[in-house]
Amino acid sequence: MAKTSEGKKIRMVAKAKLPTEYGNFAVFAFSNSSDGEEHVAVVKGSVRGKTCVPLRIHSECLTGDVFHSLRCDCHAQLEAALRKIGKLPCGAVIYMKQEGRGIGLANKIRAYALQDRGRDTVEANLELGFRSDMREYGAAAGMIRRLGIKSIALITNNPDKIDKLVACKIKVARRIPHEFGRTKYNAGYLAVKKKKMRHLLSCV
16 A cells, blocks of 8 residues: 555755756755655656646666666656756656665576576565565655646556556656666566566557
């Protein structure tokens, strides 16, 4: 069940300009008093009071986002979201500290090692004692509310993300499909996301 109360513990603690190769944004830092985690929102234009704001919730992926690993599609999805929103009048990317679908960096590398021995991404998580996806979106919901956004057009292929945001009382006006980053190294990973995790993928 989504942590609907978690959003109440989110505070906006800093704001600054963020010029990027994708456009000029503002970056907002948030702190979650329930677990001490810090998250950021990269925002284009004015989103306060707006409806149907294009918004991507992206969970941290060090191996993909920073090292451009081809085992996943994370870097390509993040880059495409920033490029897409950078061309629009307004929008946002919320970047969450939820490495490895919520299991943490070290456990993600352990899961990689299990995948090297033949498990798929879901089987690896289960063997380590986790659910296939440990992420929650109460903090993201709190950030959306603090930004003053009335409703969102969620950039995602993951119906679980939509369900959990709705459970947190966020109005998801529509879904924007977001398929990027398929390689020969992650074709099996994407197939498992579609088959076992219900991701809405057409390219698999």
